[in-house]
Amino acid sequence: MTKTTRAIVFPNGEAYIDEKGIWDSAVARGAAVRLTGKAATAALHAHWRAELLRDVSPGADIYTRHISESSIVVYCIGLEPDGKPYIRNITWTVARLCGMRFNERHHAIVKGGGGYDKSHQIVADLGRCLWPDEKEAERLLKERTL
Structure with missing residues (x-):
């Protein structure tokens, strides 16, 4: 059984790994969206790539x-x-x-x-x-x- 990727994505494009549900309050306020699976992986990769391209x-x-x-x-x-x-x-x-x-x-x-x-x-x-x-x-x- 493989572990499903979970991510939290904010409107500015920032994405973070969400393994423990620490972003639940941001999702509840509507300030962020929770993604799982391939969509979460794509969002995380886009964020990490943008972060590296700054430097x-x-x-x-x-x-x-x-x-x-x-x-x-x-x-x-x-x-x-x-x-x-x-x-x-x-x-x-x-x-x-x-x-x-x-x-x-x-x-x-x-x-x-x-x-x-x-x-x-x-x-x-x-x-x-x-x-x-x-x-x-x-x-x-x-x-x-x-």
Whole structure:
């Protein structure tokens, strides 16, 4: 038996996982709509993609850091509109959008196997998830190691 995806969606397009029913009051007030199944998954993916596209643009440097043999943390570095630099940990959002396994304890993406560059694979998958219509989407982002 598979678990049905449940999400809460607000009028501004923000979507959140709703596993424990914590958004019941927002639904009761009519401020949000509860979705299940494929509609919930689509709403969550659209929200996560929009969230990442605020920080990641084509040609961006995506930084990765191995915290163990199979656990990797993902960061993006950029400039705020006022010119101040920022570093954002985008690991959880990347894992959810790209369907990767996430380790809650280490707050890292888990990639098994060997004989390939796991960091490069994560960055290539992120490019394909953000720009699915691009033929060379996996080459739009540059992978850097911290």
